[in-house]
Structure formats: structure tokens, C-alpha cells
Amino acid sequence: xxxxxxxxxxxxISDLRELARRRLPRMVFDYIDGGADAExxxxxNSRVFEGVRLRPRCGVALGACDLRTRGLGHELELPILLAPxxxxxxxxxxxxxxxxxxxxxxxxxxxxxxxxxxxxxNVSAASSGPCWYQxxxxxxxxxxxxxxxRAKAAGFSALVVTIDTPVAGLRERDLRNGVRELLTRRIGxxxxxxxxxxLRPRWLLGFLGDGGLxxxxxxxxxxxxxxxxxxxxxxxxxxxxxxxxxxIRDAWGGPIAIKGVLSGDDARRAVDTGADAVVVSNHGGRxxxxxxxxxxxxPEIVAAVGQRTEVLLDGGIxxxxxxxxxxxxxxxxxxxxxxxxxGLGAAGEAGVAxxxxxxxxxxxxxxxxxxxxxxxxxxxxxxxxxxxxxxACRGGAxxxxxx
Numbered sequence: 537x538x539x540x541x542x543x544x545x546x547x548x549i550s551d552l553r554e555l556a557r558r559r560l561p562r563m564v565f566d567y568i569d570g571g572a573d574a575e576x577x578x579x580x581n582s583r584v585f586e587g588v589r590l591r592p593r594c595g596v597a598l599g600a601c602d603l604r605t606r607g608l609g610h611e612l613e614l615p616i617l618l619a620p621x622x623x624x625x626x627x628x629x630x631x632x633x634x635x636x637x638x639x640x641x642x643x644x645x646x647x648x649x650x651x652x653x654x655x656x657x658n659v660s661a662a663s664s665g666p667c668w669y670q671x672x673x674x675x676x677x678x679x680x681x682x683x684x685x686r687a688k689a690a691g692f693s694a695l696v697v698t699i700d701t702p703v704a705g706l707r708e709r710d711l712r713n714g715v716r717e718l719l720t721r722r723i724g725x726x727x728x729x730x731x732x733x734x735l736r737p738r739w740l741l742g743f744l745g746d747g748g749l750x751x752x753x754x755x756x757x758x759x760x761x762x763x764x765x766x767x768x769x770x771x772x773x774x775x776x777x778x779x780x781x782x783x784i785r786d787a788w789g790g791p792i793a794i795k796g797v798l799s800g801d802d803a804r805r806a807v808d809t810g811a812d813a814v815v816v817s818n819h820g821g822r823x824x825x826x827x828x829x830x831x832x833x834x835p836e837i838v839a840a841v842g843q844r845t846e847v848l849l850d851g852g853i854x855x856x857x858x859x860x861x862x863x864x865x866x867x868x869x870x871x872x873x874x875x876x877x878x879g880l881g882a883a884g885e886a887g888v889a890x891x892x893x894x895x896x897x898x899x900x901x902x903x904x905x906x907x908x909x910x911x912x913x914x915x916x917x918x919x920x921x922x923x924x925x926x927x928a929c930r931g932g933a934x935x936x937x938x939x
């Protein structure tokens with residue numbers, strides 16, 4: 537109860553981050569918080585929002601502001617979706633169920649990672665809102681087909697195919713924290729790193745009570761659920777190529793989003809393969825360090841696809857004003873990962889709900905201060921871009937929301 541009261545008093549996402557840091561072992565917190573290599577892209581994803589200035593219309597009398605948007609056939613009450621975050625059971629017992637439940641109560645969508653620690657059927661049952669399934673080809677084509685069939689039968693309404701993980705990024709914090717050694721289950725290798733777990737007894741009791749080191753129950757191998765192991769090796773063996781999208785689309789038979797798009801060329805190729813949406817994403821700065829922050833490449837991608845597909849964005853969002861800036865530049869909605877994972881690590885479902893409350897209130901306040909009645913009315917005229925973004929919005933920041 538004390539933890540939930542602390543989460544309820546959180547003023548912003550940074551407060552939830554601090555609560556998560558206090559509750560979680562260092563290796564688990566750094567798994568949420570960290571990025572690849574020098575973490576340049578991780579930092580830039582958030583910093584880039586600071587350079588985009590808002591241009592309000594003052595003297596405008598507004599009633600209620602409309603936050604509704606549509607995403608892959610669903611009417612959403614909030615233009616903020618919960619991004620796929622693998623291994624969320626590490627943050628809180630049955631963490632994926634907790635996050636999906638909070639998303640449903642907020643009337644928005646939850647996206648479940650293939651590499652989750654909770655059965656997809658349980659996650660779907662936990663949410664009163666739409667659930668989408670994020671696909672890795674872990675285990676190969678036949679294993680992926682079985683996972684897709686289960687997701688469809690469980691009521692997942694869209695597939696999100698991630699294309700930016702031919703290998704796992706080098707996450708230096710994980711190496712320093714002994715993640716590989718702890719996964720060996722060999723006491724000699726594990727011993728130097730066990731102290732960080734013992735320092736968080738409340739987390740440890742919850743983790744052990746939830747079954748301890750998890751498997752990946754949505755990746756059904758011939759031997760059973762895939763064990764929790766080196767995900768990097770798994771990704772190298774399950775690269776998604778453009779040709780794969782044909783059989784994936786045929787097997788799924790429903791809406792598909794392509795996640796990990798960072799250029800106009802890839803966005804056009806995604807549309808040509810039949811994508812119903814593209815997610816402008818650099819994997820939260822956890823894959824290739826040194827790529828552009830997602831907000832900066834958003835106008836290029838919106839211009840490239842025009843009104844042919846929906847455009848979503850993730851990366852670096854910590855405030856409602858960040859959400860609004862992305863919508864002004866043509867995104868139909870945004871995905872948040874760390875912002876809700878901090879809440880989940882801090883206080884479970886209550887923490888996720890608080891993260892969404894904070895962002896909802898921020899978006900409403902920003903709209904009213906901008907003099908804009910609805911997120912569907914946002915456009916590039918509400919922002920001023922840095923001069924270094926040469927002609928970023930020229931010829932195409934008109935959003936697909938206008939249909």
C-alpha cells in the first residue's frame with residue numbers, strides 16, 4: 537500500500553522512474569533504463585523533443601478536448617499505446633497482465649512482446665481493450681506460425697512485426713550487471729552478482745512467488761516453452777526479412793504494423809508489402825547506437841507514405857507535450873515503453889495506470905494551452921522545428937488522421 541500511495545503521488549514519469557530504481561535490483565532497472573553502446577541514441581530520443589517549440593493559438597475558448605484517435609481499426613480514447621516490452625514479469629509478478637489491464641481501463645491498446653513471460657491467452661483475458669501481438673520469429677517459421685494462431689484465437693486483433701533486430705544491440709549495462717552469468721545458473725559464475733538481488737528482498741519474494749526465472753511461454757518449441765536464455769542468439773537465428781512479410785501476412789490475415797522503420801525508403805517498402813501501419817522506431821536506442829532520434833525522421837516517413845498507411849512513433853516520450861509534438865508532425869498515435877515500464881516496476885498495475893494518467897493530463901493541458909480542440913486537429917503549424925531539420929515538413933507532414 538505504501539508503494540501504491542507513492543506512485544499515486546508521482547507528478548511525472550521521472551518520479552515513477554525513481555520509484556522503480558529504488559524497488560528493483562540494479563540489473564532489472566538497468567534492463568529497463570539502459571540502451572546500446574554509449575547510449576547516444578537513447579539520450580537523443582528524449583533530447584530531440586526539447587528542440588521543437590510549440591506555437592499556441594491564444595485567446596481561444598475551449599470546452600472539452602477530444603483525445604480520441606483510430607489505430608488499426610480500433611477507436612482509442614488515448615493516442616498513447618503501450619509498446620511491447622519483453623520480460624515484463626521481471627518488473628512485477630504477471631507484469632504483462634498488469635500492464636494490459638491498465639491499458640484496457642484507459643481505453644487504449646496494449647502490445648505484447650513475443651518474448652514475454654506470461655501466456656498470451658492470460659494477457660488478452662486481463663485487458664478490456666484491444667491487444668496486439670508483437671512478432672519475433674524466435675524458434676523459426678513453424679514456431680512463429682503456432683504463436684500467431686494462438687494470438688488470433690485469443691483475440692489479438694493486430695500483428696506488430698519488428699524488423700530491426702538481426703542481432704541484439706550491445707547493452708553494456710547488462711554486461712556489467714552480470715546478466716549472462718546469472719543466466720548460467722552456475723553458482724560460481726553467479727556469486728559476484730547475487731548481492732544486488734538480496735538488496736531488494738521485496739522484489740525477490742515477488743519474483744520467486746511468481747515462479748522465479750521464467751520461460752517464454754509464447755514460443756513453443758518441440759521441447760516445451762523456450763527457456764530464458766541469451767536473447768541475442770535467438771534473434772540472430774530469427775531475422776525477419778522483407779520476403780517473410782508475405783507468408784506472415786497470408787498466415788495472419790488481419791492488420792499488420794511494421795515496427796523499426798527509420799527511413800522513407802523502408803517506409804515505402806513496408807507499404808508495398810501491405811503494411812497497415814508503420815512504427816517509426818529505433819528500438820528505444822537499444823539496437824544500433826548513433827542512428828537519428830525517431831522524432832527527427834518522422835516528417836520524412838510521413839512524407840514518404842502520404843495517406844497510404846498509418847504512422848505511429850515510439851522513442852523518448854516522457855511528457856504529454858512530447859506526444860503532442862509527435863502528433864503535430866504526422867503520427868497518428870505514439871507508443872510508450874519505458875514510461876509505463878517505470879510505473880510497472882514501481883507499483884505494478886497501479887504504477888502503469890498512474891503513468892497513463894500523467895500522460896493523459898499532460899496531453900489535455902497541452903492541447904488547451906495550444907488552443908486546439910482535438911488531437912485530430914494538430915498539424916505542423918503548431919510547432920516550430922530547429923533549423924538543422926532542413927525542410928523536414930516540406931511536402932508531407934499532413935497526417936493520415938485526416939481521412
